[in-house]
Amino acid sequence: MLFDRVVRAYGAGEVIGPVSLRVEAGECVVLAGANGVGKSTLLRLAAGVDHPTEGEIAVLGEAPRPADPEFRRAVFALEDVAYFPDLSVREHLELVAAGHGLGDRAKERVTETLHRCRLADHADASPRTLSKGQRQLLSLAVMLLPPWPRLLILDEPENHLDGAARHWLGETLHALKGENSAILLATHHAEFVDALADRVVTLTAGQGAEDTDDEEEKDESAGEGGGDEEKPEGAP
Numbered sequence: 001m002l003f004d005r006v007v008r009a010y011g012a013g014e015v016i017g018p019v020s021l022r023v024e025a026g027e028c029v030v031l032a033g034a035n036g037v038g039k040s041t042l043l044r045l046a047a048g049v050d051h052p053t054e055g056e057i058a059v060l061g062e063a064p065r066p067a068d069p070e071f072r073r074a075v076f077a078l079e080d081v082a083y084f085p086d087l088s089v090r091e092h093l094e095l096v097a098a099g100h101g102l103g104d105r106a107k108e109r110v111t112e113t114l115h116r117c118r119l120a121d122h123a124d125a126s127p128r129t130l131s132k133g134q135r136q137l138l139s140l141a142v143m144l145l146p147p148w149p150r151l152l153i154l155d156e157p158e159n160h161l162d163g164a165a166r167h168w169l170g171e172t173l174h175a176l177k178g179e180n181s182a183i184l185l186a187t188h189h190a191e192f193v194d195a196l197a198d199r200v201v202t203l204t205a206g207q208g209a210e211d212t213d214d215e216e217e218k219d220e221s222a223g224e225g226g227g228d229e230e231k232p233e234g235a236p
């Protein structure tokens, strides 16, 4: 995944960027910075649900295509699940699994995912009756349904999770990285940064950020940086 001098401007002169960064297969890049600096905005741009004012974004070699089922199978963007009042937790996941084309394997995959996400005891409940943490686990469960998410776009996935669930999530993301998934992550959870980040791109209000590609340096600064980046081979 590649951001090339991406800018998102809102009315009244509010500008996020320019930001250049890349995330290759098997890498985790963390977006850091104060509240309101633009992390969620950049993640929405990566997912293709918002569009840059300037610059280019390539995900799996092309501009993000959130309406394309193949793109959605390969790119998981964490968002709240839209709840249908008459469907259970299990049925919601079965619907997503069907959408991913899992066919006959959907039921088995959902059962396995419910166990992995600690939701097995709530499989027949309505999502509306879940706690905030359990609802966050349901949103995260969607990430584990496709056989191989090649890119994960995660905005504060630790929200509402207790210590045990955060630990599970950290291990799960580590395992996905090990399977060559790329991760673009905004988090305020220092343990995730320590355990997962290959690089940290820190955004600063009124300045851009450049991912300087120094793999040993976790805390990369904003607003400075070298020249243009080359498109890496095999980058999601």
Ligand SMILES: Nc1ncnc2c1ncn2[C@@H]1O[C@H](COP(=O)(O)OP(=O)(O)OP(=O)(O)O)[C@@H](O)[C@H]1O
Pocket (backbone or CB within 6 Å): 010, 011, 014, 016, 033, 034, 035, 036, 037, 038, 039, 040, 041, 042
């Ligand atoms: N649709 C929009 N219209 C106008 N301004 C917006 C819009 N979306 C975001 N912004 C503004 O862009 C800025 C960046 O917001 P964003 O949510 O990306 O920050 P963030 O770094 O994710 O913050 P936090 O850490 O609090 O989640 C904010 O000032 C916000 O008000």
